[in-house]
Amino acid sequence: MSDLEQRLADELDAVAGDLRAPDVDHAGLARAGRRERVRRAVGPMVLVTATALALAGFVLERPGRDASSDPAGTVPTVVRDGALGRPLELPWWTTVDDQDDPDAGVLHVDGEQIAVTVTALRHGPAGTLVEHDLDGDTWSYVDGARLVPFAAGPLDAAPVLDTEGGRAWVSDLGADGWSLTLEVGGRSFGTALEHDEPPVVVGLTRSGRALTSTTAGIEIRDPRRAGARAVTGLPAGVGRVASPVPGRLALQVGDRVVVGDVDAGARFRELWTTEGDGTGAWSDDGEQYADLTEGGVRFATRAGRTVAPLASVTDLRVVGWESSTEVVVAQWIPQDEAVVGLWRCSAVELQCAEVADAPTGRVLLPGLLG
Amino acid sequence: MDVPVAGTGSYEEFVAARSASLFRTAYLLTGNRPDAEDLLQVALVKVYAGWRRVSKASSPEAYARRTLVNAFVSSRRPARFTRERLVHSPPDAVAHDPAPDDRLALWPLVAALPPRQRAVVVLRYYEGLSEREIAETLGIASGTVKSTASAALAALRLTIGEQA
Numbered sequence: 001m002s003d004l005e006q007r008l009a010d011e012l013d014a015v016a017g018d019l020r021a022p023d024v025d026h027a028g029l030a031r032a033g034r035r036e037r038v039r040r041a042v043g044p045m046v047l048v049t050a051t052a053l054a055l056a057g058f059v060l061e062r063p064g065r066d067a068s069s070d071p072a073g074t075v076p077t078v079v080r081d082g083a084l085g086r087p088l089e090l091p092w093w094t095t096v097d098d099q100d101d102p103d104a105g106v107l108h109v110d111g112e113q114i115a116v117t118v119t120a121l122r123h124g125p126a127g128t129l130v131e132h133d134l135d136g137d138t139w140s141y142v143d144g145a146r147l148v149p150f151a152a153g154p155l156d157a158a159p160v161l162d163t164e165g166g167r168a169w170v171s172d173l174g175a176d177g178w179s180l181t182l183e184v185g186g187r188s189f190g191t192a193l194e195h196d197e198p199p200v201v202v203g204l205t206r207s208g209r210a211l212t213s214t215t216a217g218i219e220i221r222d223p224r225r226a227g228a229r230a231v232t233g234l235p236a237g238v239g240r241v242a243s244p245v246p247g248r249l250a251l252q253v254g255d256r257v258v259v260g261d262v263d264a265g266a267r268f269r270e271l272w273t274t275e276g277d278g279t280g281a282w283s284d285d286g287e288q289y290a291d292l293t294e295g296g297v298r299f300a301t302r303a304g305r306t307v308a309p310l311a312s313v314t315d316l317r318v319v320g321w322e323s324s325t326e327v328v329v330a331q332w333i334p335q336d337e338a339v340v341g342l343w344r345c346s347a348v349e350l351q352c353a354e355v356a357d358a359p360t361g362r363v364l365l366p367g368l369l370g
Numbered sequence: 371m372d373v374p375v376a377g378t379g380s381y382e383e384f385v386a387a388r389s390a391s392l393f394r395t396a397y398l399l400t401g402n403r404p405d406a407e408d409l410l411q412v413a414l415v416k417v418y419a420g421w422r423r424v425s426k427a428s429s430p431e432a433y434a435r436r437t438l439v440n441a442f443v444s445s446r447r448p449a450r451f452t453r454e455r456l457v458h459s460p461p462d463a464v465a466h467d468p469a470p471d472d473r474l475a476l477w478p479l480v481a482a483l484p485p486r487q488r489a490v491v492v493l494r495y496y497e498g499l500s501e502r503e504i505a506e507t508l509g510i511a512s513g514t515v516k517s518t519a520s521a522a523l524a525a526l527r528l529t530i531g532e533q534a
Binding site (some may be wrong): 002004008012013016019020021023024028029032033169177197 | 374381382385386389390394397398403407410411414415416417418419421442444456457459475476477480491492495496508509517523526527530
């Protein structure tokens with residue numbers, strides 16, 4: 001070791017040796033750790049604390065309709081309607097009263113009840129994905145009354161599953177980094193990944209290749225062929241990334257969501273934009289985006305924006321689309337991991353209704369952030 | 371809160387035993403107490419999230435250190451003001467931090483190195499890791515560790531020479 005190296009070792013030792021360790025909130029770290037598991041389920045995004053929505057009124061943007069003709073005070077905000085207020089049809093999980101295992105629970109999905117401890121839940125046209133077991137490492141898809149694991153090893157983030165049966169996920173190989181596995185046509189293909197952080201599979205392209213995202217950018221990867229192609233033409237400052245349908249990306253850029261397709265040459269071509277922070281939900285056909293705005297739930301399409309009023313409710317989260325025209329939103333308290341109310345909002349009727357027999361308390365729903 | 375697992379004990383026991391040493395590494399990486407507390411908090415949260423796997427690893431501390439260092443190098447940490455402060459110093463702790471000292475001529479220079487060079491220096495000369503261990507920690511090739519270390523030492527020599 002040279003003189004400089006020895007001095008380095010001595011000085012670093014001297015600096016570190018004088019430090020007094022900080023206090024650590026163990027219970028708080030465990031709470032935050034559970035939320036981290038949920039965060040991993042929804043890809044690379046920044047944790048956002050709940051914010052109360054100021055009810056200063058809302059702006060109705062729809063071709064041919066003047067916002068001033070429909071002030072918030074004259075529009076009924078909640079309707080108790082048999083159809084709109086019917087019980088929840090999306091999958092949900094809640095704990096059961098088990099003194100030996102406070103995390104024991106039941107997953108309610110498609111009329112089935114599955115005893116399992118769930119740490120994250122995703123639902124889409126291809127089915128329901130569940131992160132389960134106490135360490136939150138196992139991802140499975142729901143097949144009737146059973147859970148079918150995606151991979152034998154731990155997954156740092158949610159896999160993706162498309163309606164054609166294509167699947168993709170990233171596995172943690174420990175010191176060897178990460179690997180991407182793509183399953184198409186009943187065959188499995190894998191490739192090692194070299195990144196400083198675990199990539200997240202955002203979706204699949206129309207040709208069945210994987211779209212992966214890191215802080216460095218978005219790539220198209222096909223384990224059947226060597227190498228990766230960086231997606232070009234992306235706007236600067238991309239935050240949250242979603243893939244509403246195969247080959248399509250919805251990118252949060254500041255306070256807007258930019259929607260576009262990735263073509264065969266890995267170029268991003270913008271189709272349309274809307275306001276939003278990227279925490280909303282996409283309809284199954286990828287043409288409607290629902291998120292929260294002042295005073296209600298905003299529905300955005302290429303044609304315009306409409307709002308279903310939901311007044312006097314704070315701490316709201318968009319859970320997801322329950323049908324081609326209806327979205328479920330939850331009043332959720334992240335500190336307690338508790339749902340205290342559920343509403344169903346119609347993009348056609350522009351009304352919201354309380355969901356009948358809504359599960360409350362420590363409940364996990366698709367789309368809730370930790 | 372204990373997470374009952376087989377193997378090397380509970381998460382709480384791990385944090386109690388290792389958080390001090392991880393904090394020292396975090397301090398050497400970040401150069402200041404508030405950022406070191408943030409970095410340690412991020413790492414400990416991630417360790418909890420993967421605890422069942424971590425506790426069964428041959429060296430949970432190595433896993434935690436790798437998580438800490440990679441969070442530092444990638445600088446992917448949520449803004450401080452949006453999070454609970456779960457790792458924080460008692461009021462009198464700052465008084466015990468290293469005071470400016472003419473004998474610590476290299477420390478400010480290390481703190482000014484780029485993140486990856488700083489990480490390699492801390493892992494090599496404070497943690498005493500080998501090239502291979504540093505490569506595994508950072509997820510890079512051994513050759514890259516060697517070249518990064520050389521670049522860091524060259525930068526320090528140049529700065530010292532300029533100050534002489």
